[in-house]
Every structure is written in C-alpha cells, then in structure tokens.
Amino acid sequence: MIEERLLEIPGTAPLRWRLRRRRGMKHCYIHILDGTVELRCSPRLALSEAEMILHRRLPWILKKLEAARERKRRFDKEKEFLLEGRTYPVRHLTSSARRIRAELNAEALLLYASETPGLPAILQCAEQLYRDHCRDVLLPRVKAWSRTMGLTPSRIAFRRARTRWGSCSSRNAISLNLYLAAVPPELSDYVIVHELAHIRHKNHSGAFWNLVARYIPDWKEKRKILRNYEELLA
Numbered sequence: 093m094i095e096e097r098l099l100e101i102p103g104t105a106p107l108r109w110r111l112r113r114r115r116g117m118k119h120c121y122i123h124i125l126d127g128t129v130e131l132r133c134s135p136r137l138a139l140s141e142a143e144m145i146l147h148r149r150l151p152w153i154l155k156k157l158e159a160a161r162e163r164k165r166r167f168d169k170e171k172e173f174l175l176e177g178r179t180y181p182v183r184h185l186t187s188s189a190r191r192i193r194a195e196l197n198a199e200a201l202l203l204y205a206s207e208t209p210g211l212p213a214i215l216q217c218a219e220q221l222y223r224d225h226c227r228d229v230l231l232p233r234v235k236a237w238s239r240t241m242g243l244t245p246s247r248i249a250f251r252r253a254r255t256r257w258g259s260c261s262s263r264n265a266i267s268l269n270l271y272l273a274a275v276p277p278e279l280s281d282y283v284i285v286h287e288l289a290h291i292r293h294k295n296h297s298g299a300f301w302n303l304v305a306r307y308i309p310d311w312k313e314k315r316k317i318l319r320n321y322e323e324l325l326a
Contacts, residue, residue, distance in 0.1 A: 093112070093113045093135070094110055094111070094112050094113075095110065095111040095112075095113075096108070096109075096110055097109055097110070097111055097139075099143060099146050099147070101150070107129065107146070107150075107153070108128070108129070109128070109129040109130065109131065109146065110128060110129070110130040110131070111130075111131050111133070111139070111142055112130055112131070112132045112133075113132075113133060113134065113135040113137070114132060114133075114134070114135075115134075115135060116134075117132065117133055117134045118134065119133075120132065120133040120134075120137065120142070120145055121133075122145075122146070122149055122153065124153070124156045124157065124160060125254075125255060125326075127157060127160045127161065127326075129146070129153055129157070131145065131146060160323060167321075167323055167324055169211065169214065169215060169218070169324075170182065170210075170211045170214055173196070173201040173218055173221075174274040174275075174324070175196070175221070175225065175273060175274060176273070176274070176275070176276055176277055177274075177275055177276030177277075177279075180196065180199070180200050180201045181199075181200045181201070182200070182201045182203065182214060183200045183201070183202055183203065184203050184205065184208050184209065185202055185203065185204050185205075186204075186205075186206065187204035187205055187206060188206060189204060189205070189206070190206070192204065192205040192209055192213055192216075192217060193205070194217035194218075194220065194221060196221060201217075201218075201221075203217060219252060219270055221273075222270040222271060222273040222274065223250065223270060225273040226250040226268070226270060226272070226273055227250075229273070230250070230268065230272060230273060230280060230284075231248060231250075233277075233280070233281065233284060234248055234266065234268070234284050234288075235248075237281070237284050237285055237288055237307070238288060240307070241285070241288050241289070241303075241307060243288045243289070243291040243292060244264075244291070245260070245264050245265060245266040245288065245291060246263055246264045246265050247264075247265040247266065248265075248266050248268070249265070249266070249267045249268070250267075250268050250269070250270050250272075251267055251268075251269065251270065252269070252270050252271075253267075253269045253325065254325050254326065255325065256269065257269045257271075257272060257283045257318065257325075258272075258283045258284070258286065258287040259287065260287045260288075260290035260291060260294075262294065264291045266287050266288065266291075267287075268283065268284070268287065269283075269325065271321075271324050271325055274321065274324055275318065275321050275324075278314060279314055279317060279318045279321070281308065282304075282308050282311055282314040282315065282318065283318070285304055285307045285308050285311075286304055286308075286311075289303045289304050
C-alpha cells in the first residue's frame with residue numbers, strides 16, 4: 093500500500109513523500125527515486141513514527157534531493173546524448189522524410205525530421221541507439237566476462253528499467269539496463285561482473301563481494317561513480 097503525504101518543514105515548503113508499507117519488513121528504509129522521497133516500512137509503523145524518522149534524516153534527504161536536481165541539470169536528454177560516458181550534442185536537421193532518422197557521428201547525434209522533434213521522439217531514437225550498442229558492444233563483453241569468471245547465465249537480456257542497472261534471477265537469467273550503454277565502459281563492466289557474481293551468490297554477503305573484488309578490485313569507487321548517472325534512468 094502506498095500513501096502520498098506532505099511533511100511540514102518549518103520555514104520552507106512542505107516535503108512531498110510516499111509511505112510504502114510492506115508485510116514482513118523489520119526495518120525502515122528511505123529511498124529517493126526520480127527526486128521523490130519514499131519511506132518503506134512495516135504496516136505496523138505509526139504515521140507519527142514515520143514522520144519522526146523523516147525529520148531525523150531531513151538534512152540527508154535534502155542533500156540527496158539537491159544532488160538529484162543537480163544531476164538532472166547535468167543530463168539534459170533533450171539536448172545531449174551520452175554514449176560510453178561521452179556527451180554528444182543533439183542537432184536537428186530538416187528532412188522531408190515522414191519518419192525521424194537518427195545518425196551518430198564523431199561530433200553529434202543528428203536527427204533528421206520534418207519538424208523539430210520533442211523529448212519522446214528523441215528518447216525513442218536514443219534508446220534504439222542504446223539497443224544497438226548493447227547488442228554489438230555490451231553483449232560480447234558480458235560473454236567475455238562470463239568466460240573469465242566461469243559463470244554462465246541462462247539468458248542475457250537488455251531492458252529499459254527505471255530503478256536498477258541490472259539483476260540476476262533465481263534461474264540465473266541476467267537482465268541489464270539499456271542505459272549501461274551511456275556510462276563509461278569501466279562502470280558497465282562493474283555492473284556486468286556484479287550480476288554474474290550473483291549466479292554463484294544470491295545475496296550481498298562477504299563471499300559475494302570478495303568474488304566481485306577478484307575481478308573489479310576498486311568496485312567501491314566504481315559503484316560510487318555510477319550513482320552519478322542514476323538520473324539517466326528517470
């Protein structure tokens with residue numbers, strides 16, 4: 093069950109937040125996704141206690157929200173296209189063709205269309221380029237890491253996801269985010285190794301992180317840098 097609520101903050105506008113109650117939860121967790129604050133907790137937690145938790149963590153929450161706004165300012169999908177960590181300006185070229193056509197060269201992402209394309213059309217073109225990159229570049233890297241680690245997924249898929257870079261199912265099917273094509277290769281390699289390691293360890297135990305560290309010794313630093321790209325998923 094999800095409740096949309098407002099948290100009163102003296103001297104400023106109320107904070108809009110979501111309360112998500114889940115059975116079986118023993119602890120409370122604060123998540124900030126797409127600039128939205130969400131508190132996940134047990135159904136037994138009183139609303140007053142949930143608000144007290146938010147008030148105690150308010151400095152941290154406001155800091156995270158400002159960082160999210162800064163990342164949104166940094167990644168303007170309507171004007172910029174990211175591929176392997178490099179930024180390409182988006183340019184519109186007039187064309188008589190009925191359908192928009194995208195072309196990426198060394199300098200820019202060129203969009204040929206009869207009218208200036210809006211954000212939905214730009215995102216559609218960008219995601220098709222990401223799909224091509226995932227198929228041609230990332231898929232071979234997944235298979236190479238699979239051979240190196242001796243861990244074989246039952247399936248490899250690339251999908252558009254809004255909250256995570258990758259996942260590994262109980263049946264060892266690996267799913268990776270299309271937007272991994274946007275981040276530098278050393279960061280996408282970290283995600284690939286992370287998900288392949290879940291084939292052996294279905295948790296985040298010490299043994300799991302030791303396995304990751306065997307192939308990505310500086311995984312903590314890479315995970316930290318990867319967080320700077322999370323707003324791309326929004």
